Structure formats: C-alpha cells, structure tokens
Amino acid sequence: MAKPKEDFSVKEISPKIRAISKYSMGPATSHDLVEHMSYLFVKIVMARNLIGLAGPNTCDSYVELKLGNNKATTKFLENKSSTPIWNQVFAFKKEKIHTREVEVVLKDKADITNEIIGKVSFLISNAPQRVPPDSPLAPQWYRLEDKNKKKLMAEVMFSFWMGTQVDEEFSHAWHSDSIGIGGDGISLTRSENYESPKLWYLRVNVIDAMDLVLRDKNMKDPEIFVKAKLGNVVLKSKVSPKKNVNPSWNEDIMFVTAEPFEYPLILSVENKLQPNREESESLGRFIIHLTNSHKREAAKTPSNLIINLERPEGKEIEQKEVKFASKLSVRISLDGGYHVFDECTQYSSDFRLSCWE
Numbered sequence: 001m002a003k004p005k006e007d008f009s010v011k012e013i014s015p016k017i018r019a020i021s022k023y024s025m026g027p028a029t030s031h032d033l034v035e036h037m038s039y040l041f042v043k044i045v046m047a048r049n050l051i052g053l054a055g056p057n058t059c060d061s062y063v064e065l066k067l068g069n070n071k072a073t074t075k076f077l078e079n080k081s082s083t084p085i086w087n088q089v090f091a092f093k094k095e096k097i098h099t100r101e102v103e104v105v106l107k108d109k110a111d112i113t114n115e116i117i118g119k120v121s122f123l124i125s126n127a128p129q130r131v132p133p134d135s136p137l138a139p140q141w142y143r144l145e146d147k148n149k150k151k152l153m154a155e156v157m158f159s160f161w162m163g164t165q166v167d168e169e170f171s172h173a174w175h176s177d178s179i180g181i182g183g184d185g186i187s188l189t190r191s192e193n194y195e196s197p198k199l200w201y202l203r204v205n206v207i208d209a210m211d212l213v214l215r216d217k218n219m220k221d222p223e224i225f226v227k228a229k230l231g232n233v234v235l236k237s238k239v240s241p242k243k244n245v246n247p248s249w250n251e252d253i254m255f256v257t258a259e260p261f262e263y264p265l266i267l268s269v270e271n272k273l274q275p276n277r278e279e280s281e282s283l284g285r286f287i288i289h290l291t292n293s294h295k296r297e298a299a300k301t302p303s304n305l306i307i308n309l310e311r312p313e314g315k316e317i318e319q320k321e322v323k324f325a326s327k328l329s330v331r332i333s334l335d336g337g338y339h340v341f342d343e344c345t346q347y348s349s350d351f352r353l354s355c356w357e
Contacts, residue, residue: 036164038094040067040127041173042102044074045139045157046085050117052108056082059108061117063156067092068099070176076109091173094162100124106144106156118144118152122160130161132168137161197258199340202265202290204228204255205331206237207304208248209269212283212326223272224283226328230255231263239272256340261290269309269328284309284326296333305330 044063052059061084063074074086102124106117120142130137139159144152163170206226214222221243227236233255240247257263268285286307294302308325 036166039163039165039167039170040092040094040097040102040124040160041163041167041169042090042092042104042160043139043158043169044086044088044090044104045159046083046087047106047154047156048083048141049153049155050082050084050106051154052117059117062086062107062109064105064107065090066103066105067097067176070096072174072176078109089169089173090176091170092176096176097124102160104142104156104158106154116147118146118154118156120144120156127160127162130163130167132166136168199256199258200295201335201338201340202230202255202257202293203296203331203333203335204253204265204267206249206251206253206267207329207331208246208250209309209329210246210327212245212247212269212271214245214271214283215281219271223275225249225270225272225280226251226253227268227270227280228253228255229266229268230257236270257290257334261293264289265332267307267328267330268312269326282312284312284328286310286328288332290334294333296335302331302333305332 042065044065047061047063050056050059050061057080059082060076060078060080062076063086065072070092072090072092074088077084077086100123101121103119103121105119108115108117128137137159139157141155141157144154144156146152206228209224209226212224222245223239223243224247225237225239226249227234229235235253235255237249237251237253240249242248255265265288266285267288269283270280271283273279273281286309288307296302306327306329309328311325
C-alpha cells in the first residue's frame with residue numbers, strides 16, 4: 001500500500017492568543033504572545049496534629065496527590081514533626097485530566113505497611129478560575145479521613161484553582177508533563193522567569209575644577225583629567241586644555257545603570273605623572289550614591305553641583321598649607337526620557353521610556 005502524500009501547504013489557524021484579541025482586558029504579559037493552556041493548580045502548604053504509629057512527632061510525612069492514573073508527591077520531611085511544612089505547588093494540564101476528583105493523601109515514609117495517615121478529596125469542578133492580577137487564593141484547613149471515612153483530628157492546609165501560564169506559581173510548580181522524568185532531570189523541566197532590569201543612562205557632565213593641589217609644586221603644564229568609576233566600569237575624560245590647577249573640560253561621561261543602583265559613583269581628579277603615559281596620581285575624589293540623584297525626564301538641564309574633593313589617601317600635606325578644599329563642578333543626572341536597550345533591536349518587545357516603566 002502506497003504511503004499517503006503529506007501535505008505541507010500553508011494552512012490558516014485561529015489560536016486563542018490574547019495579545020491579538022480585541023476583547024482582551026487587563027495588563028499585557030509575555031504569555032499573551034502564546035496560546036493559553038489551562039492547568040489545575042494545587043498548593044500543599046502544611047499539616048497539623050499528625051500522629052504516627054509510635055505517637056505524635058514520630059512520622060516522616062509526605063503528601064501524595066492522585067488524579068486518576070496521575071500521581072505526584074511532595075518532598076519527604078524527616079524531621080519527625082506533627083506540623084510539617086511543604087509549601088509546594090503542582091500543575092496538572094487540564095486536557096490530560098480524566099477524572100472528576102482529586103485525592104490528597106498523607107502518608108508516613110517510615111510506615112512499611114504503606115498505611116495512610118489520612119486523606120481528603122475535592123471535585124475539580126469546584127476549583128475556582130483565577131487570572132492575574134486577581135489576588136492569590138488563600139489556603140484552607142481540611143480535616144482528614146481514615147480509610148473508613150472517619151473524621152480525624154489531623155488536618156492539611158492547601159488551595160486549588162484553575163489557571164494558565166500567566167499564573168505566578170507556574171514558573172516554579174511541579175508539572176504533570178515531568179512524570180516520566182526522574183532524578184535531577186526534573187529540574188530541567190521547570191520554566192524560568194528572567195526579569196528585565198529597569199535601566200537608566202547616568203550622565204556625568206564634568207565642567208571644571210578649582211584650587212587643585214599638586215604633589216610636585218614645581219610641575220609645569222600638568223595634564224589633568226577626571227576618572228569616573230561605577231561598579232567595574234571605569235571611564236576617563238580628556239585631558240584639560242588648561243594646563244594649570246584650575247582645569248576645565250565641559251565633557252559628558254555616560255554610564256548605563258540599573259535600579260536599585262547598587263554601586264556608588266566615584267569621581268577622581270587625576271594628574272598624569274609623565275606625558276604620554278598612563279600612570280597618574282589622584283588629586284582628590286568624591287563618592288556619590290545614586291539613590292538621591294536627579295532623575296531627568298525632559299530636556300531640562302540639571303543644576304550645577306559643586307563638591308569638595310576628599311584628600312587622596314597617603315598624601316601628606318601640612319595642615320597649615322590646606323586653607324580650603326579643592327572643588328569639582330559637575331552635573332549628574334539619571335536620564336529616563338528614552339529607552340535603554342538591553343536586547344537586540346530586531347527582537348526587542350519593550351520600547352517604554354525608563355521613567356514610564
């Protein structure tokens with residue numbers, strides 16, 4: 001019998017993508033670019049009043065979820081506690097669920113008879129629908145029953161709901177698709193969320209310096225420049241055309257920095273020890289923390305900032321010679337009136353201004 005010819009022609013499909021729907025509501029997310037799939041989420045939080053074979057505080061408890069032929073278990077706790085805490089989330093794809101109810105079974109790993117501590121079940125039809133930014137569902141306590149349907153004192157706290165990939169718990173939930181994977185391979189099935197940093201341009205406009213003190217007072221035509229350091233990035237200005245102790249630059253030094261501005265800005269006025277050489281000595285420096293820096297959204301020029309430079313370490317100058325501190329005039333601003341790209345422009349999906357993010 002001849003093998004039927006495969007059809008590779010282009011076909012029109014109609015996926016349920018929220019981003020192209022004219023009826024979409026609420027904030028947009030990256031998951032709106034793909035078709036939403038429904039999942040049953042079960043979050044096992046903790047249990048209390050558990051009693052093992054030898055009495056309270058003797059069981060190595062864990063929870064087993066049963067959905068027809070599908071099973072999932074929490075981690076084993078070997079702390080012999082009557083109030084174990086798991087705080088684990090399980091996600092079951094709706095299209096692969098072929099049962100009406102879910103059983104939550106508590107077991108003792110130390111019990112070789114495989115007897116259960118207790119169990120409770122719920123109907124999948126009772127699972128509420130949750131779509132962010134709806135508030136997370138609060139977990140509730142449920143009384144356990146023994147195999148004879150008798151109520152026990154032991155209770156388990158959990159919550160359950162229907163959701164999609166947009167749910168905050170989806171990224172770190174155990175997925176039913178990883179049932180056939182064991183060992184360390186399960187960690188490779190977890191999806192990861194990478195948060196894009198909120199980036200700003202840091203503009204340092206170096207204007208001039210006043211009353212600098214040279215180590216060698218007989219030095220003629222000093223070559224003075226400004227060195228700026230932010231984290232591991234070091235940038236330098238040009239050498240001032242004015243070869244004296246009152247140099248001027250009027251030059252912009254640009255950095256890219258991300259909130260929450262972990263690194264301070266370090267400004268240092270340097271003097272080259274020899275012409276055409278990289279070695280230099282510090283004539284003074286200043287440390288600026290960016291959390292209080294001016295955030296500029298429009299084209300308005302920030303105000304001048306005149307700062308007193310700190311004496312460099314190891315420089316010995318008699319107190320009587322230092323009548324006043326050397327000064328540096330700068331303008332410092334965090335420019336947020338445009339977007340700072342952190343990805344290839346051909347594939348960028350975010351064009352918001354930094355001040356609007």
